[in-house]
Amino acid sequence: MDNSSFGSYLKQIREQKNWSINQLADLAGISTSQISRIENGKRGVPKPQTIEKIARALNVPYAEMMDRAGYLRPEENQQTPEWANSRDKRDFKKMLEEDGELMFDGVPLDDEDKQRIKDVLTGLFWEAKQMNKRNPVAPDDRRNRS
Template identity: 70%
Template sequence: MGESQFGSYLKSVRLQKGISVNQLAFDSGISNAQISRIENGLRGIPKPVTIRKLAEALKVPYEEMMDQAGHIREERMHEVPAWATHKDKRDFKKMLEEDGEVMFDGMPINDADRQRIMDVLTGFFWEAKQMNKHKKPHDSDNLPKP
């Protein structure tokens, strides 16, 4: 789904709920200018944290809105290993959503750098989960040597 399609989806949900751009801006904490740019396809697909604010303000399931934005399907789900359990996926989602400001040397990092860091963390997360699955007490003889 392209950004204009997501914008159309957002606008149709907002209109269906009878909410003005200004009201949505107030309820979500996202500027009305940014909402207008999203709806008119003048801004890229919003980040998950923005989508969560919009979904909560519009009382739409976050997963549905993320799916409409193409986030979960294309960006994240293909990275989930086949062996991951429901609990593993929940833990991963929790890690991604801990959305504190990421700082480096006292300065917040930009979105591109943050995305690169999240991609690296995604790899480390699944690597660690997989290693933990292999560390059963009776399997210790079969562990690969460092």
């Protein structure tokens, strides 16, 4: 989905509720200028954390907004970005499969919360991988980072 499509989708939901940009921004805890840039396609698709705030404010299912934003869900045959090589795909699969008991404050998370965490991790993982491809670290630098 391109930036303007997600922005149009967001604007449509906001207008259906008869909310101003200010109202949505206040309820979501993000700036009015960020909402405006998203709706007008002048900003990239928001990060999963921002989408979660907007989804909560609008009372729209988080998974629906993530799908509309073009984020991938693990159960959808895990398509990967075009630039990802086999090593990247292996790393991602390993990250998702290392699935111990997820807890918050001593309480196990339910399946919906686990899925939210996986969605956020998916976005962050591919974003970090892409940034590393743009700014490769020399082999000597990797050893010095440890």
